[in-house]
Amino acid sequence: MKSQYFLRDKTFPLQLVLVVPFVLQIFAAVGFVGYLSFKNGQSAVNDLAEQLLDRTSDVVDERLKSYLAIPQILNQLNADVIRRGMLDVRDREVVGKYFWDQMQAYDLTYIGIGLTTGEGVGAARYDGKTITVDDWTATLPNNLTNYAVDSQGNRTQVSDRWDWDNFKETWYTEPIAAGKPIWAKITALNLPTPYIAASASRPIYDSQNRLLGMIAADIHLLKLSDFLHSLEISQSGQVFIMERDGTLIASSGTEKPFTLVKKDIKRVQATDSPSPIIQTIAKHIQSSKGFGSITGDTDFQLDVQGEPYFIDVRPWRDPYGLDWLVVTSVPETAFMAQINANTRTTIALCFGALVGAIGIGLFTSRWLVHPILRLNQASEAMASGNLEQTVPASNIQELNTLSHSFNHMAGRLRELFTALEHSKEVLEGRVDERTAELKNALAELQRTQAQVVQGEKMSSLGQLVAGVAHEINNPVNFIHGNLTHVQEYTEDLLEFVHLYQQHYPRPAPEIQSAAEDIDLEFLQADLPKMLASMQLGTDRIRQIILSLRNFSRMDEAEFKAVDVHEGIDSTLMILQHRLKARPEQPEIEIVKHYAKLPLVECYAGQLNQVFMNILVNAIDAIEETNAKRPYQELKDHPSRITIRTSMVDAGWIEVAIADNGVGIAQAVQKRIFDPFFTTKALGKGTGMGMSISYQIITEKHRGRLECISTPGRGTEFIIQIPLRQAVQQAP
Template sequence: MTKQVPLRLILVVPFVLQIFVAVGLTGYLGIRNGQKSINNVVSQLRSETSNRINQQILFYLEKPYLINQTIAAGISEGQIDIKDIEALEHFSWRLVDKNTVDFLQTGTPQGTSVLVERLEEGFIVARAGNTDLPNRQSHRLDSQGKRAELLETKKFDPRTRPWYEAAVEAGEPIWSKMYVGASGKATLSLSQPIYGKTGNLLGVQHSNFRPSRIHDFLKSVKVGQTGQTFIVDRSGHLIASSLIEKPYTIQDKELEQIPATDSENPVTRAVAKAVLERLGDVSSNSDVSNNQSQQLDVVVDGDRHFVQVSPIYDEQGIDWFSVVVVPEADFTAEIDANTRTTILLCLAALVIASVLGIYTAQWIAQPLKRLSQSSEAVADGTLDQNVELSNVRELNVLACSFNRMTQQLRESFTKLAQTNEQLEERVEERTADLKDTLQELQRTQNQMIQAEKMSSLGQLVAGVAHEINNPVNFIHGNVVHVSEYTQNLLALVHLYQAEFPNSTPEIQNKIDEIDLEFVNEDSLKLLASMKLGTERIREIVHSLRNFSRLDEAQVKEVDIHEGIESTIMILQHRLKAKVNSPTTALIRAYGDLPLVECHPGQLNQVFMNILVNAIDALEEGNAKRTYQEIKDNPNQITIRTAVIDAEWVEIAIADNGSGMPEEIHQYIFDPFFTTKPIGKGTGMGMSISYQIITEKHGGKLSCFSTPGKGCEFVIQIPVRLKE
């Protein structure tokens, strides 16, 4: 026989333990979850802040690169004459005047140079030097970009400048070290050599960037309450900081960067030392050098700080690291106070629960004891028991029920069997109904979720198409008029030349200055290019509207080859040779196709998406190969068309890139799936293409890829659309 425990003890001990354990466990879990939440929040805060800083800094640094690329490409292609000092000066003035950039400079191997700069006083100056070195004249430019007044004349040879020598030596775009610019402020410069079609050096293009913009941006980024951020280069010197006013010193026009470990800010100094001690030299740390962020904890004067180190890197020579520091004290003050309160509550709950438990046990135990004695009598067969009523309402009800039970017990035994049978039948019926209802609810839920997804996607695409459509239609509509006006003006000029062949010297000089013959040819080409560009944007907007089912595209009988050729023409600039890669070969294997009834704009969009993906794949492969390797195994894109039968045609587009693995291949037609980095792709191109081919044209779009051997997209569409 087991040892029996008194009811009083059973009521008191579990009651007290339950309250104490519940309060204590709640407090412990609250503290633990609070600490875990802090770690998660701080980790996310560090990562998000670091990503925001890195993206913004790379955005700042991309602008000079794009400007240099634009000017260098124009000079390399012969669109800009680098020998025409005044024309180059005027072109640079237009870029500066439109707030595209504040500083542009071009130097040549012959010693000529053009510099256009926006000063803090608000006006723009041009400093140009021709071959009669060493003199370079500085002029203030008026609102038309013409020289207004001579400011100074001084000796200057661009070939001796560090930015010129560094670009020529590197043979590619390169950033300089931080130095003191002409304005007396800390400056970084991006220089790019310009080569002709034969590989000869035409000159060097140079743009400036002031690190103070990064400094100001870091000050605007709030990290917790007292957190900070700073940027260091690979040697550990400060580039910018959210707390330090100047992370460098300037003396006698010489700039000296301050090592982060020598910073006047104690937290910055301690964090920098801890980073170097724990991670080692950043130049040899594998994780950081592989563009991966590192998170660590640093204790400064007894206070813990959460730190994240993230690399900032571009191919032009920027090799920095962003450091985000978040003090733990910003988040733990309230948790410490709650911990003390929780401990006091646990002790108070223990005392109160003990007192209440003893009193409650006494109050409940006596009536239950009487009820227990009567129950034993009933079990022995004595059913005429009458339990004394209690002051406790529930126990009083229990006593009354017990008394009635003894009277109804025999009757209940008789009815019990019948009730049990009826209950089993009802349970079975109810279970079947609930099962059917649950299945119906699951189907309805899935339908609602799918409908909501498609509705949200349609609204998103429709909104984008609508916002783009209006300004593009405005530009497109006016290009025709501008073209007509230009042709009329040029015709008028030709008429003047025919009627008055012997013009005045002033007019002839002006004609030579503006290169009228070039303007006559190039202006119409520019207008044609603008018209072609706006038409392409309208086609894209039209495709977006069709994807969101805003309207229906016009169906026409078209020559598929014309659509392919127009798409190739738009992408021709991406197929040309570049400094680091030769021309991409385009192989056309066209069959004799009939006119195909289709939505031509949407079909061209499919060609565009597939060709852009092929070019992107080849360029990604080029980044991993040398120029000679690319030349030995050149890039090529093959476009093949053929008639399948009397009712179907086939278009295949293939590249000889690296292909794609199976885990990516199976998702390429899913909406929003992309392998490209942020800002390079949305994941909608192939999804829209698949919908255009399968739903709009009733055709098939397939992808075949072998890793290492390239990728091929095969389009099959009917010659006549079905109703």
């Protein structure tokens, strides 16, 4: 008896055995997937933060280069004009008007000269808007007079007077002492509005190389702060610029890089900035590395007021002595919001899948166990001597078969006991036989029961796994489907901006300035093109792969009628990044002379591949030519690619692509269509592009491809193909 109770204590209900393992599997699988999703999201945040910081730093770098180059260039031009005698520095009224004209054209704060005689003249925009003219003599006091001017730059009335001494001002003495173009120390004045500017200055000489004095052009540093403020990093991100000693120059926040102390301007150290973000980052840099020790791009993470920030520090220098540090910071929360939302969604899905799995498991186990329990009760009743037992049919095929077998067995037992009552004299002879039959039937019943349980286990497992797969597939498809909404959201946002511009045609100055800084009109026009270009780019990649396979295996594909001009334009769009102007070379102009052409039967993808190969070679030839020509020659003879289409006759079309590049020598022209022949440097070409193009035109389309080139004047490729591939005759 004790052993029987011990065995009962170690057994488990079938319903529990069926439900618990599947619930645990589902919970573990979904939890593991959610964990991996969260970790991958964190890794993606680090990569995205690094890309955003690098992009923002690059934008600031380009802005500083372009903005701070203007004063030095203008000084050079003015110094040359003075040296050639085209501007008489002694006529200060004429010089002042000359500087007034330049202030109209350039976004500067001050342009002026200081002479060795102690005199000087300049044009200023002290309040950031109104241009006035300064004129001073060498005799103190009140020797500097500030004049208001009319719309022609003529002096109208005296606005103010104050003392000015060239020989005591670093504005004058620093470039004279240096004897070359420099950036003087940043000037901070209160005239009466705060005036803090960087001054680009240089000495000026007459035609006999005699020193006349110096010339300077100032930039108000608050304009740099306005530019940094226009950068859309995040709501709490910060970009700031400081000198090597830690003095603030500009920041993207609302705080100014200076304070007024008893009407005197005092510049602010980054470590004393009212912005806690700037102050914390600056103190960390000062304590860990020191402002002067940073020589390259430095990235690190830092907690600011309990929140993690990604930090990028870059030194910025120019040939005239500027040595600044550009610091970009972005909070981690700018990237983690969506990941946290996805984590909560994953947890909700895990909980939903768990509840669903438990419900389905309970329902399935109940459906499976209930007929078995009824069969067990009927068996126990029969074992107690009650042979009048019938098990109802089940919806499960295996259990239904077992029920029929049990009922048949019960009927047979009843028949046997009836026959026993009527045949007592033969019962003893057949009792052993009937007992053996009963044992066999019970053994068969037990085997059948075991088979039914095992079969139902596998069936339930299959149903649960299918359900889990379905539940997991739904969120995956949901995520994939949302990718298509990016373009719709972009179009909605652009439409919203357009509607805003229609109802508010005169926005606030700050909005107008921000729109000009980000070039809103270009962004509205270019963003849809960018999305379309991405789609065209992926389609083009598939076409290129198919074309390469057709070339290598000679696969046949269907012809279709296409617009050749669309193929050329699509190829030009993909190559747009190589056509536009870059710092090292000018823009390549595309000249189109398209004739009215009918649709052409061709392998569209392969024909586009030919256009791609020819245009890439043309761009390479032009870039090689530009590398050998001086800047002035590039302006007088711009780079150009001419594309011409025409009808040769009723059955043939012609596409000619010409460039004004370096040209091709006669010896090279003879081998240009040979496989693996290339004149490019190792690693820049395989020599298969023109060979593939020649095969596509001549063999695939039964056309002609010719090369006409004159060294030093350019190259032209002429493509001729029939409109219909059934046309056999040449033009």
